[in-house]
Amino acid sequence: MEMLAPLIFLALLATAGFLFYKKASLIKKTILLGKSEIQYEQPAHRWKQVLLLAFGQKKMFKNPLVAFLHLIIYAGFIIINVEVLEIVIDGITGKHRVFLPYIGSFYTYFINVFEILAFGVTVVCVIFLVRRNVLYIKRLSSNDLAGWPKTDANLILVVEIVLMSLFFLMNGADQALQNLQVAHYAPTGSFIVSSMLVPSLSQLSADTLLLIERSAWWLHIIGILAFLNYLPYSKHLHIILAFPSAYFSSLEPAGKMKNMPSVQNEVLYAVDPSKAPTDATPPATFGAKDIFDLNWKSLMEAYSCTECGRCSAACPATTTGKLLSPRKIMMATRDRLEEVAQNINKNTNFIDDQKTLLHNYISVEELRACTTCNACVEACPVSLSPLDIIMELRRSLIMEESNAPSEWNNTFSNIENNFAPWKFSPEDRENWAKEI
Amino acid sequence: MKVNTMAEMMASGTMPEYLFWVGCAGSFDQRAQKITKAFSLILDKVGISYAILGKEEACTGDPARRAGNEFLFQMMAYQNIQVMNAYGVKKIITTCPHCFNTIKNEYPELGGNYEVIHHTTLLQSLINEGKIILKEGGAFKGKKISYHDSCYLGRANNIYEAPRKVLEILDAELIEMKRCRSNGLCCGAGGAQMFKEEEPGTTRINIERAEEAVATGAQIIASACPFCNTMLTDGIKNKEKENEMAVLDIAELIAESMA
Numbered sequence: 001m002e003m004l005a006p007l008i009f010l011a012l013l014a015t016a017g018f019l020f021y022k023k024a025s026l027i028k029k030t031i032l033l034g035k036s037e038i039q040y041e042q043p044a045h046r047w048k049q050v051l052l053l054a055f056g057q058k059k060m061f062k063n064p065l066v067a068f069l070h071l072i073i074y075a076g077f078i079i080i081n082v083e084v085l086e087i088v089i090d091g092i093t094g095k096h097r098v099f100l101p102y103i104g105s106f107y108t109y110f111i112n113v114f115e116i117l118a119f120g121v122t123v124v125c126v127i128f129l130v131r132r133n134v135l136y137i138k139r140l141s142s143n144d145l146a147g148w149p150k151t152d153a154n155l156i157l158v159v160e161i162v163l164m165s166l167f168f169l170m171n172g173a174d175q176a177l178q179n180l181q182v183a184h185y186a187p188t189g190s191f192i193v194s195s196m197l198v199p200s201l202s203q204l205s206a207d208t209l210l211l212i213e214r215s216a217w218w219l220h221i222i223g224i225l226a227f228l229n230y231l232p233y234s235k236h237l238h239i240i241l242a243f244p245s246a247y248f249s250s251l252e253p254a255g256k257m258k259n260m261p262s263v264q265n266e267v268l269y270a271v272d273p274s275k276a277p278t279d280a281t282p283p284a285t286f287g288a289k290d291i292f293d294l295n296w297k298s299l300m301e302a303y304s305c306t307e308c309g310r311c312s313a314a315c316p317a318t319t320t321g322k323l324l325s326p327r328k329i330m331m332a333t334r335d336r337l338e339e340v341a342q343n344i345n346k347n348t349n350f351i352d353d354q355k356t357l358l359h360n361y362i363s364v365e366e367l368r369a370c371t372t373c374n375a376c377v378e379a380c381p382v383s384l385s386p387l388d389i390i391m392e393l394r395r396s397l398i399m400e401e402s403n404a405p406s407e408w409n410n411t412f413s414n415i416e417n418n419f420a421p422w423k424f425s426p427e428d429r430e431n432w433a434k435e436i
Numbered sequence: 437m438k439v440n441t442m443a444e445m446m447a448s449g450t451m452p453e454y455l456f457w458v459g460c461a462g463s464f465d466q467r468a469q470k471i472t473k474a475f476s477l478i479l480d481k482v483g484i485s486y487a488i489l490g491k492e493e494a495c496t497g498d499p500a501r502r503a504g505n506e507f508l509f510q511m512m513a514y515q516n517i518q519v520m521n522a523y524g525v526k527k528i529i530t531t532c533p534h535c536f537n538t539i540k541n542e543y544p545e546l547g548g549n550y551e552v553i554h555h556t557t558l559l560q561s562l563i564n565e566g567k568i569i570l571k572e573g574g575a576f577k578g579k580k581i582s583y584h585d586s587c588y589l590g591r592a593n594n595i596y597e598a599p600r601k602v603l604e605i606l607d608a609e610l611i612e613m614k615r616c617r618s619n620g621l622c623c624g625a626g627g628a629q630m631f632k633e634e635e636p637g638t639t640r641i642n643i644e645r646a647e648e649a650v651a652t653g654a655q656i657i658a659s660a661c662p663f664c665n666t667m668l669t670d671g672i673k674n675k676e677k678e679n680e681m682a683v684l685d686i687a688e689l690i691a692e693s694m695a
């Protein structure tokens with residue numbers, strides 16, 4: 001067994017790594033199906049966004065209490081990874097607590113920090129479960145999350161609690177074994193949280209303790225590897241993609257809409273045909289009907305969305321009972337992306353499935369309810385933009401399908417003929433000035 | 437008082453410092469016309485040199501673009517930019533946050549580069565420069581005023597302070613609504629919603645906003661956008677509060693208080 005354990009461990013690690021790599025590559029490939037009209041300029045400013053939004057969680061602090069709780073989980077997650085590094089080295093080398101001899105008494109100090117964090121994480125996960133399942137916080141219990149998304153959210157919290165408990169159990173059993181002076185279990189000093197388990201664990205025999213310690217150790221690391229592979233299927237993917245999303249988030253005034261140079265040129269050539277190049281070909285499509293027509297930033301954002309619903313809680317359409325919910329826009333886009341990814345995975349190339357993001361996943365009624373108020377973008381802790389997706393779909397609706405409510409068609413013809421959205425004579429535009 | 441057009445100015449061989457971009461609401465909507473008039477009165481009193489485009493002004497294309505009609509937007513933008521560039525326009529002031537946003541943020545990449553100033557920002561600097569003098573014991577002294585953030589001024593362009601700073605000189609009591617500044621609730625007009633029936637829902641957006649406005653107990657709701665003004669006025673009527681509170685543009689409040 002002594003010889004075998006590192007081999008089994010390596011095999012596990014390699015399998016988990018390989019599976020994760022495969023799924024991550026597929027997601028990357030899917031995201032890159034989008035158009036590449038992305039802005040890269042001002043890298044210094046962009047790194048600042050990463051620091052503020054992703055590392056600093058600046059926007060989370062609009063609600064300081066929740067931000068603090070989330071920060072505990074987040075800091076816990078990052079810092080506890082240092083402990084996982086030791087576990088991995090232990091696993092590969094067949095050693096036990098490999099860092100201990102090198103840093104001596106600091107070791108106890110480090111593990112204590114991890115344990116305090118792990119305890120914090122456990123408590124916060126319980127609080128978050130209560131918020132979701134007992135207090136029914138509105139944005140966390142809306143219809144958007146019915147079914148799998150709700151399970152996903154709860155599952156993550158439960159798994160984190162289990163992982164943290166295994167960590168404590170492992171350390172507690174270790175200390176009990178140290179007390180029995182079992183070989184291999186060098187004295188580490190007492191750990192702040194898990195030492196509380198020692199009195200009850202000390203009732204058990206050395207063999208049982210060994211079994212508990214080893215099982216907890218293995219389950220803990222298997223759990224972490226499984227969690228890693230669960231990420232790409234979950235809203236929890238935001239812990240990775242929040243960083244590039246913050247980097248690529250728009251640096252322009254929020255009110256500015258993306259220009260369509262193709263249409264700009266079409267209009268220019270229409271008024272001034274002499275400017276038209278002889279080989280001018282009109283663009284194939286206008287706006288976005290499906291994910292292929294969106295830019296890859298929007299697609300990445302769909303995968304980064306943590307389904308927190310802050311956008312929808314701020315959205316004037318959602319809060320007044322319209323069908324539109326910006327969170328649902330993000331989730332629908334991701335669902336469609338996943339469907340396309342499966343399609344490509346199966347058929348090597350995408351085979352038309354007679355479906356599109358527009359209509360099959362996002363309805364006309366939803367799109368028409370948006371006031372372009374930017375509340376969703378402002379509210380999103382990662383600065384994702386459901387509005388970008390909405391606008392691209394609206395463009396397709398109008399320019400590809402001429403699908404507009406009749407009032408809008410009137411507005412359009414008024415603008416075109418009278419230069420104002422209402423039916424007034426352009427001659428009367430300055431009449432007000434004569435009345436002062 | 438005479439409001440000059442760019443064409444008239446050009447004919448007389450002068451160029452105003454500012455083009456006052458009136459916008460469609462400000463030009464045609466009866467309620468918004470009052471805002472336009474109030475603002476031009478202020479400009480006149482302070483002695484700012486300005487002119488309007490008059491018949492040569494056309495919709496910026498904002499509602500068309502936001503409805504999804506990029507062709508129409510590009511047509512309007514092209515036309516307006518041609519006109520303004522022909523006059524050599526450098527600085528633009530406007531009372532409409534939608535026009536402000538479009539000309540300031542969206543016209544530059546189409547060839548229209550101007551310094552664009554919203555009227556609340558201009559009013560703030562005029563106050564700072566001591567050019568706006570108010571009457572003693574103005575009409576709004578001690579009144580409760582609540583300012584409604586326009587999405588296209590606030591979140592879209594980060595202008596939150598200027599309108600509030602302007603209101604401060606009225607010596608009134610400023611109260612914030614529950615959702616204000618970057619959390620401000622939309623009036624419901626943006627994204628071309630103004631020009632169509634609202635989608636089905638449990639309530640209307642302007643009614644929801646009016647409820648928040650009413651809850652402040654303010655006598656005056658200050659707006660900085662002609663569309664917000666219309667939406668809130670309707671919302672307050674719906675709540676049957678039109679006798680207790682009025683929706684007034686910041687330009688109207690200042691014009692009425694000026695000495």
Ligand code: SF4
Pocket residue numbers: 311314315316317318324325326369370371372373374375376377386387390
């Ligand atoms: S921009 Fe549209 S989707 Fe976003 S909050 Fe405003 S109305 Fe809702």
Ligand code: SF4
Pocket residue numbers: 304305306307308309310311312326327330379380381382383384386
């Ligand atoms: S878009 Fe942003 S605010 Fe909305 S649910 Fe996703 S992460 Fe939350």
